[in-house]
Amino acid sequence: MDTINKDRKLLEKYKxxxxxxxxxxxxxxxxxxxxxxxxxxxxxxKEYKLLV
Numbered sequence: 001m002d003t004i005n006k007d008r009k010l011l012e013k014y015k016x017x018x019x020x021x022x023x024x025x026x027x028x029x030x031x032x033x034x035x036x037x038x039x040x041x042x043x044x045x046k047e048y049k050l051l052v
Contacts, residue, residue, distance in 0.1 A: 021045065 004010050017040075032038070035050045 004014050032047075035052060037048055037050070039046045039048050
């Protein structure tokens with residue numbers, strides 16, 4: 001958080017992500033397993049699974 005607070009552009013990006021994507025927690029409400037994660041690219045969150 002200290003790094004984000006020091007960089008104004010990064011802080012604005014962080015705020016945007018928090019406000020715009022708050023409702024995605026409902027879409028991805030199921031808890032992720034050890035082999036799953038979320039990926040953010042081009043303004044979209046996608047769920048992915050790791051191959052182990």
